[in-house]
Amino acid sequence: MSGLIRSIRALPLLLAACAASAQTLDPPPAGSAANDTYFGTVVRDPYRYLEQSDLPAVADWMRAQSDRTRATLDALPGRAQLLARMEEIESAAPARVFSVERLPGERYRYLKRIPNDNDLRLYDRDGARGRERVLVDLDPWIEMTGHSHAYSFFASSTNGRYLAYGLTEGGSEAATMRVLRAADLEDMIAPIDRTDLNSGESGDTGIGWLPDDSGFFFNRLATGADQRPRSERLKWSRVFLRRLGDPDSERVPVFGGPSMPGVSLAPTDVPTVFVPSIETLALGLVVHGTQRDFSLYSAPLAAVRNNRAAWKRVFGPEAKVVGFSLHRDTMYLQTHRDAPRFKVTRTSLTKPDVAGAELVYAPASGIIQTIAAARDALYIKVRDGMRITLLRMPHRRGAKPVGIALPGAGGFEMVSADGRIDGVLARLEGWNSAYQYLRYDPRRRRWIDDRQRHHRPVVALHFRLDALATI
Numbered sequence: 001m002s003g004l005i006r007s008i009r010a011l012p013l014l015l016a017a018c019a020a021s022a023q024t025l026d027p028p029p030a031g032s033a034a035n036d037t038y039f040g041t042v043v044r045d046p047y048r049y050l051e052q053s054d055l056p057a058v059a060d061w062m063r064a065q066s067d068r069t070r071a072t073l074d075a076l077p078g079r080a081q082l083l084a085r086m087e088e089i090e091s092a093a094p095a096r097v098f099s100v101e102r103l104p105g106e107r108y109r110y111l112k113r114i115p116n117d118n119d120l121r122l123y124d125r126d127g128a129r130g131r132e133r134v135l136v137d138l139d140p141w142i143e144m145t146g147h148s149h150a151y152s153f154f155a156s157s158t159n160g161r162y163l164a165y166g167l168t169e170g171g172s173e174a175a176t177m178r179v180l181r182a183a184d185l186e187d188m189i190a191p192i193d194r195t196d197l198n199s200g201e202s203g204d205t206g207i208g209w210l211p212d213d214s215g216f217f218f219n220r221l222a223t224g225a226d227q228r229p230r231s232e233r234l235k236w237s238r239v240f241l242r243r244l245g246d247p248d249s250e251r252v253p254v255f256g257g258p259s260m261p262g263v264s265l266a267p268t269d270v271p272t273v274f275v276p277s278i279e280t281l282a283l284g285l286v287v288h289g290t291q292r293d294f295s296l297y298s299a300p301l302a303a304v305r306n307n308r309a310a311w312k313r314v315f316g317p318e319a320k321v322v323g324f325s326l327h328r329d330t331m332y333l334q335t336h337r338d339a340p341r342f343k344v345t346r347t348s349l350t351k352p353d354v355a356g357a358e359l360v361y362a363p364a365s366g367i368i369q370t371i372a373a374a375r376d377a378l379y380i381k382v383r384d385g386m387r388i389t390l391l392r393m394p395h396r397r398g399a400k401p402v403g404i405a406l407p408g409a410g411g412f413e414m415v416s417a418d419g420r421i422d423g424v425l426a427r428l429e430g431w432n433s434a435y436q437y438l439r440y441d442p443r444r445r446r447w448i449d450d451r452q453r454h455h456r457p458v459v460a461l462h463f464r465l466d467a468l469a470t471i
Helices: 002-009 011-022 056-074 079-092 139-145 301-305
Strands: 034-038 041-045 096-103 107-113 121-126 133-137 149-156 162-169 175-181 215-220 238-243 269-274 281-288 295-300 312-315 321-327 330-335 343-348 358-361 367-373 377-384 387-394 402-404 411-416 425-430 433-441 446-448
Touching: 096 149, 096 411, 096 425, 096 433, 107 149, 133 162, 139 149, 215 269, 238 269, 281 301, 295 301, 321 367, 330 367, 343 367, 358 387, 367 411, 377 411, 387 411
Parallel strands: none
Antiparallel strands: 034 041, 096 107, 107 121, 121 133, 149 162, 162 175, 215 238, 269 281, 281 295, 295 312, 321 330, 330 343, 343 358, 367 377, 377 387, 387 402, 411 425, 425 433, 433 446
16 A cells, blocks of 8 residues: 555656656647638637548657657656556456346346456346346457457347447447347348447437337448548438348438438438337437437338338427437427426327427426336436435326435436336446446335346357448
């Protein structure tokens, strides 16, 4: 411990050394400034060209700065001892679990890192006490390519038969999607690139599976996006439908783009499509850049599958909806229209009347943070200063929200709810503790701690270097 204390005491000297080194850094290479106009004001960005890392001068400059930084850090007195102690503490921590996805029948899929592992693995487990199984292990892929990889998203099919997941390589944000069959880990499609915008966790991604597991909707960047400037790369993404066993099915987009009848989109809008519990419908969700208020469209699923859909607008940004959740034909909306603390309203999904939606709940104090509809009830998280309240309101007309005691101190997040499952999955967070996932059992009226017990992997996935699918 004395070595660690000496290292900490030396931090001011280390920081001073870093500052001195920073003053001697070479200036960036010459380049052209960019000018953007916002509401009539021209904003000059003299270093926009540094985003083009494929330019030889920019790449060389960045590499030189990296080398100098590495040499400076490695030469700092006490750094090696401090790093060794940090790694010792990190390796002593328990296994850490992230992005838990809960499926019917108490099946779980999740990312997990075991002490001394290089990367997260993607696991599958049946039941709270079932034996876990590795679905995706990045180590073989890293060994083959020589590059680091990271998970961007994963999403199980409706019945859990398949798993779609996205990976990024070498610190890039560019994601490539793969699909495996959970029973035998067989690859079902050739990898699909340009799937960056499907990222998310615990099932909240841009992937929308068909009810019969026969295919899925996914967002894909435009052809040639990799050759565009970084500021232009994400524009005009579209949604495609990929049927398993039919590579040609994704040739034509089903949602998004500048010329879709009845749908008004901007270049930076992000469209996604998913199928609700009313399986005759498809819903098109549009996120408008960094704006919280989004838009929703609907169309008959059969028409979407045959690429003959006439999308109808359910609501747009004027409705000021920042969240929604579905239970059969009921659509719950979290909106701040005439409600600075937010409110929850509900209307029919098949015959929506958003303007005349029924008021379900409006807090007298605090603000509504999230809502989630499970099979048994709607769950509402309210924050009032540092105080968090979780409310449960059954779906029947006239039901009143009732508070639920939280499972412990620290941060609390509702991770997910599924209209096919009772209760809600939640996550406890803390500065000095790993994530802990619990589920609320409404029949027993208590939280269940399904601790993710560690077992040695019984099977691992070995990737095939297939050619990327292209449009």
